[in-house]
Amino acid sequence: AEMGVLFKNSEALENAHRLQTITLDKTGTITRGEPTVTDIIAVEGFDETKLLQLAASAERGSEHPLGEAVVQFAKDRQLQLYNPEQFEAESGRGIEAMINGQKVVVGSPRHIREQGFDTTKLSTQVEHLQTNARTAVLVTIDDVLAGVIGIADTVKDGSVEAIAGLKALGLEVVMITGDNEKTAHAIAHEVGIDRVFADVLPGDKVAVVKQLQTEGKRVGMVGDGVNDAPALAQADVGIAIGTGTDIAMEASDVTLISGDLRGVVRSVELSKATLRTIHQNLFWAFIYNIILIPVAMMGLLIPMFAAGAMAFSSFFVVSNSLRLRGRKITKSPSIVLPSVEQPTPATA
Numbered sequence: 001a002e003m004g005v006l007f008k009n010s011e012a013l014e015n016a017h018r019l020q021t022i023t024l025d026k027t028g029t030i031t032r033g034e035p036t037v038t039d040i041i042a043v044e045g046f047d048e049t050k051l052l053q054l055a056a057s058a059e060r061g062s063e064h065p066l067g068e069a070v071v072q073f074a075k076d077r078q079l080q081l082y083n084p085e086q087f088e089a090e091s092g093r094g095i096e097a098m099i100n101g102q103k104v105v106v107g108s109p110r111h112i113r114e115q116g117f118d119t120t121k122l123s124t125q126v127e128h129l130q131t132n133a134r135t136a137v138l139v140t141i142d143d144v145l146a147g148v149i150g151i152a153d154t155v156k157d158g159s160v161e162a163i164a165g166l167k168a169l170g171l172e173v174v175m176i177t178g179d180n181e182k183t184a185h186a187i188a189h190e191v192g193i194d195r196v197f198a199d200v201l202p203g204d205k206v207a208v209v210k211q212l213q214t215e216g217k218r219v220g221m222v223g224d225g226v227n228d229a230p231a232l233a234q235a236d237v238g239i240a241i242g243t244g245t246d247i248a249m250e251a252s253d254v255t256l257i258s259g260d261l262r263g264v265v266r267s268v269e270l271s272k273a274t275l276r277t278i279h280q281n282l283f284w285a286f287i288y289n290i291i292l293i294p295v296a297m298m299g300l301l302i303p304m305f306a307a308g309a310m311a312f313s314s315f316f317v318v319s320n321s322l323r324l325r326g327r328k329i330t331k332s333p334s335i336v337l338p339s340v341e342q343p344t345p346a347t348a
Contacts, residue, residue: 004257005267012253015237016271018218022166022264023209023231025223026177026184027065029241029261030163030191031153033224035065037073038134039150041125046146053079055139055149058097058104061087066137067095067106069151091227092178092201094137105140109180110199112138112145122148130182133190155191162261163192169268172217176200176208176231202227209234222264224248239264273324281317288313 056074094107221235224244232238
């Protein structure tokens with residue numbers, strides 16, 4: 001707990017050091033999970049302000065972080081927003097709503113193409129946004145392609161360092177995201193990840209974990225959202241970000257108290273150190289008894305010395321275990337542990 005890592009059980013503590021692959025969800029894990037609108041590009045014949053107003057009004061019924069970013073950006077510009085008359089969301093793809101009698105669809109380029117729209121007139125703008133690690137969201141109004149909105153999510157402090165630390169421990173690091181290939185690889189390159197699963201729908205993350213397991217790897221999954229829960233449960237060790245949802249923490253084996261991704265490195269290091277200490281303790285707990293008790297039984301040693309050796313082995317085990325408290329593992333700067341006298345609901 002002092003190092004910001006909570007293990008639910010001894011099995012999780014034991015298995016963490018055996019992991020070969022760490023799979024990271026992107027939004028809220030590698031990035032802050034607080035996307036902001038960076039670009040609004042309207043097709044000729046449409047007004048950017050009107051485009052934003054209708055898109056934000058349609059997204060008022062959405063709980064997706066990208067939708068919330070569009071709504072917040074419109075509010076910051078003090079635009080009047082309308083309540084959707086009808087609303088329908090397709091997880092990981094987009095939303096459709098009726099705003100003042102106008103049909104508004106907001107979604108990924110792939111989703112819009114699947115709806116039968118020709119997106120070539122915005123292909124250059126979309127490619128530019130994706131190459132610069134921004135998510136491109138297309139908007140159609142009354143079955144006409146109206147424009148594209150660029151949204152960016154900044155990388156968390158410590159993510160680059162954490163990923164480098166995992167690689168230094170010999171672990172393969174994989175990123176899972178619903179972003180398209182170009183955006184996904186741009187973000188992965190920024191943080192130092194080589195293997196990426198892009199265009200993954202929320203419900204398909206568990207399939208990615210299963211695929212990695214079929215490759216013969218022990219997989220750790222790190223996530224924070226509701227849709228990460230099945231993948232966290234499927235993984236050999238599920239690690240939840242403490243700043244995420246309760247469902248994710250319930251489905252996981254390990255919880256990081258803060259949102260610092262470096263806690264994943266600490267959890268693996270702690271697991272290795274703990275198992276090494278256990279092996280040392282087992283050796284020294286038995287070696288005195290194996291050697292000295294038979295010697296004493298043969299009359300070659302005063303029994304009192306054998307009893308003393310047994311007591312010393314217990315002293316050694318406790319002392320050796322306490323050395324774990326002095327391990328030089330970087331603590332999370334954002335952790336403030338509650339006092340015992342006044343426990344918080346989280347500790348309860």
